[in-house]
Amino acid sequence: xxxxxxxxxxxxxxxxxxxxxxxxxxxxxxxxxxxxxxxxxxxxxxxxxxxxxxxxxxxxxxxxxxxxxxxxxxxxxxxxxxxxxxxxxxxxxxxxxxxxxxxxxxxxxxxxxxxxxxxxxxxxxxxxxxxxxxxxxxxxxxxxxxxxxxxxxxxxxxxxxxxxxxxxxxxxxxxxxxxxxxxxxxxxxxxxxxxxxxxxxxxxxxxxxxxxxxxxxxxxxxxxxxxxxxxxxxxxxxxxxxxxxxxxxxxxxxxxxxxxxxxxxxxxxxxxxxxxxxxxxxxxxxxxxxxxxxxxxxxxxxxxxxxxxxxxxxxxxxxxxxxxxxxxxxxxxxxxxxxxxxxxxxxxxxxxxxxxxxxxxxxxxxxxxxxxxxxxxxxxxxxxxxxxxxxxxxxxxxxxxxxxxxxxxxxxxxxxxxxxxxxxxxxxxxxxxxxxxxxxxxxxxxxxxxxxxxxxxxxxxxxxxxxxx
Amino acid sequence: xxxxxxxxxxxxxxxxxxxxxxxxxxxxxxxxxxxxxxxxxxxxxxxxxxxxxxxxxxxxxxxxxxxxxxxxxxxxxxxxxxxxxxxxxxxxxxxxxxxxxxxxxxxxxxxxxxxxxxxxxxxxxxxxxxxxxxxxxxxxxxxxxxxxxxxxxxxxxxxxxxxxxxxxxxxxxxxxxxxx
Numbered sequence: 147x148x149x150x151x152x153x154x155x156x157x158x159x160x161x162x163x164x165x166x167x168x169x170x171x172x173x174x175x176x177x178x179x180x181x182x183x184x185x186x187x188x189x190x191x192x193x194x195x196x197x198x199x200x201x202x203x204x205x206x207x208x209x210x211x212x213x214x215x216x217x218x219x220x221x222x223x224x225x226x227x228x229x230x231x232x233x234x235x236x237x238x239x240x241x242x243x244x245x246x247x248x249x250x251x252x253x254x255x256x257x258x259x260x261x262x263x264x265x266x267x268x269x270x271x272x273x274x275x276x277x278x279x280x281x282x283x284x285x286x287x288x289x290x291x292x293x294x295x296x297x298x299x300x301x302x303x304x305x306x307x308x309x310x311x312x313x314x315x316x317x318x319x320x321x322x323x324x325x326x327x328x329x330x331x332x333x334x335x336x337x338x339x340x341x342x343x344x345x346x347x348x349x350x351x352x353x354x355x356x357x358x359x360x361x362x363x364x365x366x367x368x369x370x371x372x373x374x375x376x377x378x379x380x381x382x383x384x385x386x387x388x389x390x391x392x393x394x395x396x397x398x399x400x401x402x403x404x405x406x407x408x409x410x411x412x413x414x415x416x417x418x419x420x421x422x423x424x425x426x427x428x429x430x431x432x433x434x435x436x437x438x439x440x441x442x443x444x445x446x447x448x449x450x451x452x453x454x455x456x457x458x459x460x461x462x463x464x465x466x467x468x469x470x471x472x473x474x475x476x477x478x479x480x481x482x483x484x485x486x487x488x489x490x491x492x493x494x495x496x497x498x499x500x501x502x503x504x505x506x507x508x509x510x511x512x513x514x515x516x517x518x519x520x521x522x523x524x525x526x527x528x529x530x531x532x533x534x535x536x537x538x539x540x541x542x543x544x545x546x547x548x549x550x551x552x553x554x555x556x557x558x559x560x561x562x563x564x565x566x567x568x569x570x571x572x573x574x575x576x577x578x579x580x581x582x583x584x585x586x587x588x589x590x591x592x593x594x595x596x597x598x599x600x601x602x603x604x605x606x607x608x609x610x611x612x613x614x615x
Numbered sequence: 616x617x618x619x620x621x622x623x624x625x626x627x628x629x630x631x632x633x634x635x636x637x638x639x640x641x642x643x644x645x646x647x648x649x650x651x652x653x654x655x656x657x658x659x660x661x662x663x664x665x666x667x668x669x670x671x672x673x674x675x676x677x678x679x680x681x682x683x684x685x686x687x688x689x690x691x692x693x694x695x696x697x698x699x700x701x702x703x704x705x706x707x708x709x710x711x712x713x714x715x716x717x718x719x720x721x722x723x724x725x726x727x728x729x730x731x732x733x734x735x736x737x738x739x740x741x742x743x744x745x746x747x748x749x750x751x752x753x754x755x756x757x758x759x760x761x762x763x764x765x766x767x768x769x770x771x772x773x774x775x776x777x778x779x780x781x782x783x784x785x786x787x788x789x790x791x792x793x794x795x
Contacts, residue, residue, distance in 0.1 A: 159773065160770060160773050160774065164769055164770060164773055165770065167764065167765045167766075167769050168703075168765075168766065168767050168768075168769040168770035169767070170632075170765045170766070171632065171635075171636050171701055171702055171703055171765060171766055172702065174636045174639075174640070174701050175698075175701050175702060178640055178643060178644075178701065182644070182647060186651075220654075248653075251653070252653065255653070371677045374677070374678065374679040374680075375679055376679050376680050376682075376683045377680050378680075378683075
């Protein structure tokens with residue numbers, strides 16, 4: 147400060163004034179520390195409050211292993227860490243250098259002592275006390291992993307798609323039946339409270355849509371670069387080969403390769419087409435589809451990047467036609483399912499941002515006052531009546547705009563949490579699975595047939611026995 | 616301020632020290648908040664880059680090898696710069712690094728005419744935004760070297776600099792008035 151530099155000749159000596167001025171801003175750091183600890187405490191409390199709804203003290207502990215610690219494995223871990231009563235014991239992943247380490251560290255941070263494995267058989271041999279295994283490996287590994295775990299006496303939660311082949315999926319159903327162990331397939335919308343509300347209350351009980359005649363849905367996703375990896379963490383080629391991958395590129399982008407995954411129709415469409423089957427109460431009778439690898443580089447992509455499919459369902463109330471599209475070049479309007487009946491329309495999406503659940507009551511439908519009073523649907527937002535200008539001519543072909551109601555159910559937890567909760571409740575014998583093996587199989591048959599229909603370039607039929615094991 | 620002598624009054628220097636500590640506080644929290652989130656990555660921020668250097672930032676976001684370096688550099692950089700500024704420790708290095716890092720943020724999302732961002736900002740900006748203001752404030756910290764007035768630099772400075780030989784002593788007095 148002013149006059150501080152008068153003692154230039156005293157260099158190397160530190161007096162009291164130097165120490166005081168030198169340390170004068172340290173209290174600011176102390177103040178920061180105090181504010182930081184308050185902020186951390188607040189964040190911690192917020193986190194606890196968010197999971198408070200599911201906290202129960204009387205739950206029996208379940209010993210869990212994670213098989214497949216990639217991006218989807220991480221999503222499931224984030225959800226599972228919010229579920230009380232789980233003890234994580236093991237993580238198995240072939241990418242020891244990266245993903246395995248990351249998830250092990252996450253578990254350690256939450257005070258779970260986990261062992262890490264590369265080979266799932268070794269894990270099953272050593273981890274005798276495991277109750278359940280959560281599987282999030284690439285699709286072509288699902289059957290082997292699931293069957294081995296079931297046969298080792300573990301309950302299994304396996305990500306969708308159940309398998310990339312029907313034989314694989316069938317072997318999983320059989321193994322679940324033979325071992326008597328639980329097998330939940332990760333079609334997580336089956337446990338989503340908004341979807342359950344729509345199915346149980348709005349469709350089954352109130353029948354708000356009347357007779358459903360058409361369905362359409364989509365998952366549009368913007369172009370994204372192929373998934374990369376840090377060079378220094380690359381898996382050695384012989385280990386990749388041992389586990390069925392030709393290269394690191396293939397390991398990271400397996401969803402695009404034949405024999406490993408099923409492409410966007412399976413990755414994305416499978417979730418939503420599963421909802422078609424569920425809400426319509428039956429599996430389809432026919433499908434025709436068009437698709438191709440129209441946009442992406444055929445050197446690093448094998449499955450179709452663009453697919454449009456039309457299903458035909460024979461329901462007890464009549465025929466339903468259901469359209470589905472997925473494309474990976476433009477993410478406009480995201481993803482949703484849209485059910486249209488003669489009395490109303492339901493648009494629903496897992497993502498509240500895409501659609502929070504919208505119901506449109508057709509003007510000819512009976513009043514929904516009863517359902518509004520019961521809290522099944524929110525009071526309507528009356529569609530804005532536009533001022534008619536002089537030029538406007540009322541066209542007799544136009545229908546009156548329907549009222550818009552919202553579905554009053556909101557999920558504040560991560561998308562996968564309710565489905566995992568349902569699985570662990572079932573493991574404890576307190577619930578039945580929302581998506582058991584048979585349901586997952588029906589969905590796999592429905593979806594895998596689309597790729598078959600594209601290849602055949604013609605309408606393909608389903609036989610009722612196709613859906614049975 | 617007496618420009619001739621390059622000296623600041625006590626009040627002027629105190630104000631600059633307060634400014635330095637506040638910028639340091641901001642940096643430190645930005646750094647620690649990111650360090651506290653193990654999954655944090657700059658990729659999202661970089662992906663929505665606009666402006667003349669957008670392709671450079673997009674390239675960074677798409678390259679996992681580069682992100683391996685950029686992410687820790689950003690997190691630890693912010694934290695260390697924050698500590699440096701609060702404590703007045705290596706103040707000029709901290710201020711210069713801070714300027715560099717904020718300049719990158721600014722260039723990633725420049726509020727130039729006709730650019731719109733999906734991340735909402737709390738105010739209205741035209742060319743100058745708070746990043747640029749913080750950058751200018753850091754420039755003040757850089758040129759005034761307030762760490763030697765109030766900060767650990769004062770102690771470090773005295774400890775590290777050898778005793779000037781009598782012949783040098785006279786010239787040193789002049790030099791030191793320029794920026795201490």
